[in-house]
Amino acid sequence: MKKHADSIYVSSAIFTGNSLEPMNGAIAIAGDRIIAVGSMDSMNEYIDDNTKVVDCGDKLIVPGFNDSHVHFMYGSMVRDEDFCLSLYDCTSEEECVKRVKEFADKHPNNPWIFGSGWNHNIWPSAKVPDRHLLDKILPDKPVYLSSWDIHTAWVNKKALELIGYDRNTPNLENGFIEHFPDGELSGILREPGAFDPVQKLAIQSGDSKAALRKYLKEAAKYGVTSLGNVQPYGGLEEKEVFEVYKEMEEEGLLTSRIHLFGELKKDLTDAKEYAKKYCSKKLCFAGLKKITDGICESHTGYLLEPYTDDPMTKGELQVTPEELTELIMNADSEGFNVRLHCIGDGAVRNALDCFEAVQKVNGRKNLHNAIEHIENCHPEDIARFAKLGVIASMQPMHIIQNTDEYLKLVGKKRLETTWPMRDLIDAGTIMAFGTDFPVIGLNPMEGIYAAITRQTFEGYPEGGFVKNQSITLGEALKAYTYGPAYVENCENELGTLNVGNLADIVVLDKNLFTAKPKEILETKVLMTMVGGEVIHSEL
Ligand SMILES: [Zn+2]
Secondary structure: OOOOOOEEEEEEEEOOOOOOOOEEEEEEEEOOEEEEEEOOHHHHHHOOOOOEEEEOOOOOEEEOEEEEEEOHHHHHHHOOOOOEEEOOOOOOHHHHHHHHHHHHHHOOOOOOEEEEEEOHHHOOOOOOOOOHHHHHHOOOOOEEEEEOOOOEEEEOHHHHHHHOOOOOOOOOOOOEEEEOOOOOEEEEEEOHHHHHHHHHHHHHOOOHHHHHHHHHHHHHHOOEEEEEEOOOOOOOOHHHHHHHHHHHHHOOOOOOEEEEEEEOOOOOHHHHHHHHHOEOOOEEEEEEEEEOOOOHHHOOOOOOOOEOOEOOOOOOOOOOHHHHHHHHHHHHHOOOOEEEEEOOHHHHHHHHHHHHHHHHHHOOOOOOOEEEEOOEOOHHHHHHHHHHOOEEEEOHHHHHOOHHHHHHHHHHHHHOOEOOHHHHHHOOOOEEEOOOEOOOOOOHHHHHHHHHHOOOOOOOOOOOOOHHHOOOHHHHHHHOOHHHHHHOOOOOOOOOOOOOOEOOEEEEOOOHHHOOHHHHHOOOEEEEEEOOEEEEEOO
16 A cells, blocks of 8 residues: 655755764654655656655755743743833933833833843842832832842832731742832842742742743744753743643643653652643653752852852752762652752762762663753763763753853863763764753754854854864754653654654755854754644745
8 A cells, every 4th residue: 555645844854863963864744753765756646636846955854942941931921012111221210110011012012010130230220129208119010120140139018918928027048139228128139038938929820821822833933843851940830830731732722742751859749740741742851950059240159169269168969968869769669750950060070979889779771961051071970971861951051151261260171071962973872952042042042153163153262162172063953852852762763864753854955064153053944844734834
């Protein structure tokens, strides 16, 4: 019997993910699966009157991009211009307040006014703002404005009333509520312990589904067919976030696939429930995640040796090695993958030690554990990733964000293994790329460009930042397709263009393999397909 293909995509450049170079040929799709990959001649048996044959010329066809590390709901909300007012470029308290007023007038139905990005350090006054001006323009509507570094919130009187803070409220754990000299609250809340409860109210007042729809559309536009959703942030609860995705799936609104990661805790009751509840092709529970250190910029990332610009500190671990080993042991025993946020080389080593300790007791299981970020890694630890079967989950756009500052933080010697992608891949490590959205936007071309050039879009620094750690285009594409699928336990169905896989396919507007690095940034996605369904098309 003749086999029927719904569609066949033909190109002289198809990156299947099975090698690091593209091939000349075609892909046949029937229903939600790939049914054939090969030469155009071999496609004849799949073509009938109802088959759509699309000749893409030399445009590159790749597996759907998979953004391995996103805070998707929070990110979609804080990037939704109808929910979150951007204050990054404001140059004074008065300008912020003026914009708040304009935004409030334009969005009369928003129950809260939510904004982010203010930075008093760049204002001429350099004075920390207070609630007075906000109270004057919005006495009856709560306002929540997050600072650029997300460590401080500026709120008005109404917001303080709604959360029930007053002059007698004691400071909360990991948080400070600031007062005027007369004892009244100033409207400044520092650190999550103080502002998360307020932020949660504000975020919950927003239309999360509307924001998610916008950014799912954005994902489709950029060819992102899967998203690895980690920590909810913003005071959101993972349970609630997961349920919103579930509702959206039932309403047929999940265009890209969402892979859920919950918080790694001692009690795995929730995780077991998630695994039962979220196990469809579009929405699937994929494992657990834990933060183990901070970030280098604030000297909270945990290094093996002190910071170069502050020899008094090497940062610290947020969880003891004993606790972490026990947490991984439990998860491992129950068959859950674990992803660990490790920025500094000390945190990376600690995570590898913990994974190793668990393997000594439980044996090596087929669990796809990962370390996230890996801004720095001691040379002696590079080979341990592959040896222990630990994936390196990295966000290449972070490489080029603070290159000069990074040298000051870690010094010349450690710089050699900063974002050590080349060394990790050469040592046989599986690499998974992501954006850390909303820290970075969803466009995979930016990350691919950064991983290859290790330069800003303007070409800085000349020659690239620690250029010997740069990787090839083929490796970068694989890290944006196969690697994340591996983290999500879906590598047998996603991440490569192979017969039997789900048809998550992207057609780009050029062949990246013959393009200059700069042209990567200008690349557009002509078609995005998820499970045989076209969710974005400019073909
Ligand atoms: Zn993150």
